[in-house]
Amino acid sequence: MLGDSLAWATAAHMQPLPAVGAVGAAGFTSAATSKILDHAIPLLAGHNDPTHVLVLGGVNDLKPWITTADVTTGMQELEDEMTSRGIATVWIAQPGWSYAAALDPIADWVNAKTLSIDCRQVAGPSTDGIHPSNYGPFSGCIDDALASMGITWTND
Numbered sequence: 001m002l003g004d005s006l007a008w009a010t011a012a013h014m015q016p017l018p019a020v021g022a023v024g025a026a027g028f029t030s031a032a033t034s035k036i037l038d039h040a041i042p043l044l045a046g047h048n049d050p051t052h053v054l055v056l057g058g059v060n061d062l063k064p065w066i067t068t069a070d071v072t073t074g075m076q077e078l079e080d081e082m083t084s085r086g087i088a089t090v091w092i093a094q095p096g097w098s099y100a101a102a103l104d105p106i107a108d109w110v111n112a113k114t115l116s117i118d119c120r121q122v123a124g125p126s127t128d129g130i131h132p133s134n135y136g137p138f139s140g141c142i143d144d145a146l147a148s149m150g151i152t153w154t155n156d
Contacts, residue, residue, distance in 0.1 A: 001019070001052070001053070001054040001055070001056065002017045002036060002039065002040050002043075002053055002055045002056075002057070003014060003055055003056040003057035003059050004056070004057045004058075004059065005130075005131065006056060006057070006094060006112050006130065006131055007054075007055075007056040007057060007092075009131065009135055010056060010135055010142065011139075011140060012052075012135070013121065013135040013138075013139035013140075014074060014137060014139045014142060014143055015143055016023075016056060017046060018153060019043060019046070023151065026124070027136025036057075036074075036078055037078065037081060038080075040053070040078070040082075042079075044085070044087065045132040048125045050087055051086075051087065051088060051149055052087065052088045052089075052090055052153070053082055053087050053088075053089055053090070054090045054092060054113075054146075055075070055079075055089055055090070055091055055092065056091075056092040056094060057079065057094065058071055058075075058103060058106045058118050059094050059096045059099050059130055061074075062099055062102050062103070065137075068105040068109070069131075071102065071106055072106060072109045075091070075106075075109070075110075075141060075145075079091075079113075088115055089105070089112040089113075090115040090116070090117065090119070090146070090149070090151065091113045091115065091116045091120070092110070092116070092117045092118075093106075093107040093111060093117065093118040093119070093120055094106070094107070094118045094120075095119075095123040095126070095132070095138070096130065097123075097125075097126040097129045097130065098126075098130065098140060099129070099130070100120075109118065115142075115149065117142055117146070119137075119138050119141035119145065120141055122137045122140075122141045123138045124137050124138070
């Protein structure tokens with residue numbers, strides 16, 4: 001799983017635990033795409049022939065001077081790099097509580113992808129407007145969605 005602090009903590013509640021390369025800062029804007037890849041490439045190299053990567057992020061890219069297109073362009077660049085390596089990208093829409101209105105266009109982009117998961121409706125409340133108070137429902141929904149897609153993994 002790649003993404004931000006939400007990705008890191010969400011993955012910690014999934015079964016089985018996926019390997020995580022989290023970036024706690026802006027990571028999808030075109031200027032920061034290499035930041036995501038700098039974390040992704042070594043993570044992927046440590047696993048034998050991964051077939052899928054889960055990606056959850058976007059809220060840290062929300063800045064007044066950054067457009068939705070800036071973010072989704074960076075997201076597409078990440079997917080293109082994964083595709084070039086034979087790895088399918090599974091996008092996960094971020095709830096973003098306090099930032100939900102700004103994240104909705106990014107979630108629309110995510111949900112238009114062939115491999116996408118939208119568990120925002122079960123994310124529950126948030127104490128800080130960015131992270132869920134309880135990761136269980138959100139993580140469980142992602143686990144269930146992956147299973148329904150036929151995607152399983154080990155940490156070999």
